Amino acid sequence: MPELPEVETIRRTLEPCLIGQVVERVEVLRPKHLGNVSPADLARRLTGRRIEGVGRRGKYLLIHLEGGEVLVFHLRMTGRLIFYPEGASVTPYTRLVLGLTSPAELHLHDVRSFAVLWLTTEDKVAALPGLAALGPEPLEPSFTPQGLKAALAGRRSSIKSLLLNQQTVAGLGNIYADEALFRAGINPLRPGNSLTPEEVNGLWRAIREVLAEAISSGGTSFRDYVDGRGRPGAFQTRLSVYGRKGEPCRRCGTSLVGARLGGRSTVYCPRCQPLS
DNA sequence: ACAATTACCTGTATGC
DNA sequence: TGCATACAGGTAATTG
Numbered sequence: 001m002p003e004l005p006e007v008e009t010i011r012r013t014l015e016p017c018l019i020g021q022v023v024e025r026v027e028v029l030r031p032k033h034l035g036n037v038s039p040a041d042l043a044r045r046l047t048g049r050r051i052e053g054v055g056r057r058g059k060y061l062l063i064h065l066e067g068g069e070v071l072v073f074h075l076r077m078t079g080r081l082i083f084y085p086e087g088a089s090v091t092p093y094t095r096l097v098l099g100l101t102s103p104a105e106l107h108l109h110d111v112r113s114f115a116v117l118w119l120t121t122e123d124k125v126a127a128l129p130g131l132a133a134l135g136p137e138p139l140e141p142s143f144t145p146q147g148l149k150a151a152l153a154g155r156r157s158s159i160k161s162l163l164l165n166q167q168t169v170a171g172l173g174n175i176y177a178d179e180a181l182f183r184a185g186i187n188p189l190r191p192g193n194s195l196t197p198e199e200v201n202g203l204w205r206a207i208r209e210v211l212a213e214a215i216s217s218g219g220t221s222f223r224d225y226v227d228g229r230g231r232p233g234a235f236q237t238r239l240s241v242y243g244r245k246g247e248p249c250r251r252c253g254t255s256l257v258g259a260r261l262g263g264r265s266t267v268y269c270p271r272c273q274p275l276s
Numbered sequence: 277a278c279a280a281t282t283a284c285c286t287g288t289a290t291g292c
Numbered sequence: 293t294g295c296a297t298a299c300a301g302g303t304a305a306t307t308g
Contacts, residue, residue: 001302003302076301078286078300111286112286113284113285157280223287223288264302
């Protein structure tokens with residue numbers, strides 16, 4: 001599941017490959033992935049354009065092209081964006097092919113077909129649905145302990161659910177929400193408004209630390225994720241709680257507990273993250 | 277305004 | 293061996 005560290009790793013691996021490439025061909029194999037544009041308009045607006053840069057906002061990947069066009073991707077859970085310098089044959093799950101300066105190609109691959117892409121322009125990117133209501137970037141100065149306190153004030157939902165809400169902070173998903181809460185020693189079931197100022201400070205720091213470390217490791221390859229060159233990340237060996245239900249806590253040895261919060265699997269240590 | 281639930285998808289793992 | 297079922301989860305839409 002590409003969360004912020006995975007999308008950032010894809011961005012970093014794709015950018016040097018894509019800058020300077022010219023889109024020569026657009027092949028839409030499954031139109032339902034197009035969020036706001038028809039296959040014909042996508043091809044018409046992209047063909048002949050040079051790629052100028054690759055950016056990221058939360059879990060959204062942004063490909064900037066000359067003329068102010070911006071191609072925005074959200075990979076949801078199983079989406080992959082892979083650059084093939086010599087091209088590649090399509091698979092049953094290839095959804096989009098951008099033919100670049102021959103013979104290079106960029107493929108969108110997605111088993112479950114949840115991924116969505118939009119074509120917009122520089123002046124309208126921030127207004128895209130999804131991007132418009134996004135909270136602060138956790139690794140930038142706009143994310144502050146005070147801002148996090150304000151976002152949690154008066155919220156009775158579980159802190160885990162609030163961290164998954166992209167309006168609280170952009171880019172956390174199920175993996176890093178659980179990991180940040182473990183590092184901060186906060187039980188995921190605690191209501192958001194029950195955290196003390198000191199706990200919010202610790203959570204703010206834990207979010208930034210775990211995301212930065214995961215980026216350094218090239219992301220977490222638990223199931224489907226690979227980077228922009230098709231290579232897996234390495235952070236899965238350093239996960240404290242995610243996917244470790246029933247296994248011993250790396251800090252105290254207590255058996256990790258699983259729960260379901262807002263329909264999502266949640267794992268925590270009942271001793272390091274007590275409820276009261 | 278906020279909170280909780282469901283739809284969208286399909287490969288993989290599990291149980292009988 | 294074959295079949296049915298649960299599960300993975302980000303976001304938007306729906307319901308309370």
